[in-house]
Amino acid sequence: MRIAALALLTLFLAALGLAAGRNWLTLSELAQALFGSGADARMVWNLRVPRLLTGVIAGGCFGLSGLVFQSLLRNPLASPDVVGLSQSAALGAVLALLAGLPVTLGAWAGGGAAVLILAWLAAHPRHGIEPRAVVLQGLGLAILAGAATEALILRASDGDAGMVMTWLGGTLNGVGWPELARALWLLPLMLPLLLAGRALDRLELGDDLAHALGLRVGALRAGLGALAALLAAGAVSLCGPMAFVALAAGPVARLAAYGRPSPVTAALAGAAFITLADLLAxxxxxxxxxxxxxxxxxxxxxxxxxxxxxxxxxDAP
Amino acid sequence: MDNSFSFLHFGGLRLGGLRLGGLWLVTLLAFGGALCLGAQDYPPALIWQALRDFDPGNAAQAIVMGMRLPRALAAMLVGASLAVSGLVMQAIVRNPLADPGLTGVNAGAALAVVAGLWVLGPLPQMATAGLALLGAGAAAMLVRLLAGGGDNSLRLPLAGAAFASLCMAIVSLVVLLNPEARNIYRFWMVGSLALADRNGLLMLAPVALVGIGIALLVARQIETLMLGGEMGAALGIHPGRVLSLGFLAITLTAGATVALAGPVGFIGLIAPHLARRIAPQSGLAMTVLLACPMGASLALLADTAGRRLVRPAELPLGIVLAMIGAPAFMLLVRRMLRGTE
Known part of the structure; x- marks a missing residue:
């Protein structure tokens, strides 16, 4: 019920997103533009549709990866934008951009490096990876990656710097069909996570219980975590590090799904969040x-x- | 016992004095380096000449006296203030991770400055400084609330980061919306000495120095108070008054820094730790004295590196410090987590 409401909200925001802009379209004008031809149709199909869809996909990726990280680490603060994964992916993307390499590869390299660094820093000899340590070390990593990115921008030429600065704020400006085509590559990566609701639910019971239920806990955690990291970094490469989308999508999804970690809901929440923010912007x-x-x-x-x-x-005593 | 200068008799005065002297020597060297190095490097002889008898007609001397000298002095003031601010905060909330940057005190001050700009339009320097002090004070009280009972917990940096990110989001909103503000505050926003000039220095130096002085005066009482409430009361210490004075010290030092150089982080974290490492046995007052030159030389070195490394552009102080400070923070967190078992 609540999930249906969330889906409806996302659709409503998407429609509003297509209608909104420098010149607003009424509902009938929008329908005409979508199914007809003319200046409005060109504007909607060339600018607003790819922008909206790219935002929706990026939001879905952020939402999914936020939920998976929060669920795996059993900590609502452990989302990629709080623990420095997004910032590291952005650093990688900027490096790739300045070096003339594919941006997505750079973002993935940065995100992957962040995951490895955090896992190494937060690994405990006996207890495995400590969620609290991930969050705190991630705080430091986020600041470090952000500062390194700023330093890079200052060394870049003025033309590059302006573009990168806006992008670092998180923007869908200038997104068109080529960017949407890049975004579509992320869809197959989203699929396994969208279906992982049950696994996440069981993993949250604790490693011992999940093991008893027949899950291969270690492999499952590593696989889900790696996919979530790829998605978050991929989304960063599309629209820059949109702050706190991943963080907020998880709790909203849980609220809508009555406390369960529902990936579909999280993806919807992330998509709705970015659509709303872009509408405001x-x-x-x-x-x-x-x-x-x-x-x-x-x-x-x-x-x-x-x-x-x-x-x-x-936590307070 | 209430003799505020009794710290001088504690913790090995001679040894402490030696270390203090050594640190000030390092600061002096860093100061000289800051005057020599920059977009253009000048030999020390030229600096000496400029300081001894200044010739305004000489372009190099004009740069040294007109730009580098005020900037180096501002760096020293900012560094020392932040170090003391961080140290007092660490003592009061009993958390070695407290720092005016990490806990959001700087961000709160920056928010107050920018909000004033938004509501009232361009402001004179004096009003900016007042707003920064107000914002720092309010945020410091909030930190106290967030820190709760004052255990050694790790929640403080998290709560501070959350608060700071909200403040800085609003700051960037205002700065991006105001075309005039954008040009002025773009570097200030990330913490930079590029805007620090003679007038600002003259106005804010007394504020920061009073803050440092208060910190020195109440250091002993804070120390005693933190041993436990009853102990303090038994020794005739008024907890409310001491804590208020401590917060006043934090507010004056952090607020003056933000007004001068924007929100600069991590000196308040690193300098006190280094000071404690150099003299682990000394009391809080001696550590305050040691933290001052430590912070000053850190700020000087970081600012000089920022001007020298990417010339002719410059890296803002806040960014250089974040690149040094974030790994230091991570190291400290690691040590604390290992220690709590």
């Missing part, structure tokens, strides 16, 4: 063209504060 102050990521940060930061607040109250 294009509606308010279109002249300044603020990065979409600024709006996700403004909406998502209170979620982060709430998560920290709840967690520290639970």
């Amino acid at each position: 294009r509606s308010f102050a279109p002249a300044a063209l603020l990065p979409t990521g600024l709006y996700t940060a403004l909406i998502g930061a209170p979620v982060l504060i709430l998560a920290v607040w709840r967690q520290t109250r639970r």
Whole structure:
């Protein structure tokens, strides 16, 4: 029921996203543009449709990977944008961009490096990977990767720097059909995670119980984590590090799915979040063209504060 | 016992003095380096000449005296203030990870400055400084709340990061929306000494120095208080007054820094730790004295490196420090997590 409501909300926001912009379309104008021809149709099909779909796919990736990380580490703070994975992917992407290599590869390399570094830093000789250590070390990693990226930009030429700066804020500006084609590559990677709801649910029972239920815990964790990292880094390569989309999508999805880790719901929540933020970015102050990521940060930061607040109250002696 | 200068008799005055002297010597060297090195490198002889009798007609001397000298002095002030701010905060919330950058005090001050700019329009330097102090004070109180009972927990950096990211999101919103603000505050926002000038220095140096002075005066009482509430009361210490003075010190030092150089992180984390490492046995007051030159030389070195490494462009101080400080933070976290078993 709630999931259906979330899906409807996403659809509604998507329709609004197609209608909104420098010149707003009414519902009938939008229908005409979608199924007819003319100036409006060209604008909608060449600009708004690829932008919307790329945003939806990127949001879905962020949402999924947020939920999987939060679930695997049993910590609502352990999302890729809090533990520095997004920032490292952005660093990799910027490096690749400046070196003239494919951006997605750079983002994947950066994200992969972040996962390895965090796993190494947070590994405990006896208890395996400690979620609390991942979150705290990730905090440091996020700052480090962010600073390194800023330093790179300052060394880049002015033309590169301006482009990279906007992109680093998280933006869908300039996204067209080629970018959407790149985004479609992520869909097959999303599929296994979309179907992993049961596995996640069982893993949350604890490793021993999950093992008793017949799951190969270690391999499952590694596989799910690797896929989630690829998705988050892939989404960063599309639209820059949209702050806190992954963080907020997880809890929203849980709320909608009555406490269960439902991947489909998380993907929907992420998609709805980016669509909403992009709608705001294009509606308010279109002249300044603020990065979409600024709006996700403004909406998502209170979620982060709430998560920290709840967690520290639970941990408090 | 209430003799505030009794710290001088504790912890080996002579040894402490020697270390203090050594640190100030390092700071002096870093200061000289900051004057010599930059977009253009000048020999020490030229600097000496400029300092002894300044010839305004000489372009190189004009650069040294007009730009590098105020900037180097500002770096020293910022470094020392942040070091003291971090040290006092670490003592009060009993958490070695406390730092005005990591806990969001700097971000709160930056938010206050930018909010003032948004609501009231361009402001005189004095008003900016006032707003920074107000914001720092409010955020410091919030840190105290977030830190809760004051155990050695790891929640403080998390809560601080959450609060700081909200503040900085609003700051970048305002800065991006205001075309005039964008040019002025783009570097200030990440922490940079590029805007620090003579006037700002003259206005804010007394504020920061008063903050450092207060920290020195209440250091002993804070130390005693942190041993436990009853112990402090038995020794005739008024907890409310001491804590308020401690917070005043944090607010004055952090606020002055933000007004001068924007939100600069990690000096408040690194400098106190290095100071404690150099003199592990000394009391808080001696550590405050040691942290000052430590922070000052760190800021000088980081700013000089930022100007020298990517010339003719420059890396803002905040970014250089983040690249050194974030690994230091991760190292500390690792040690703390290993230690809590």
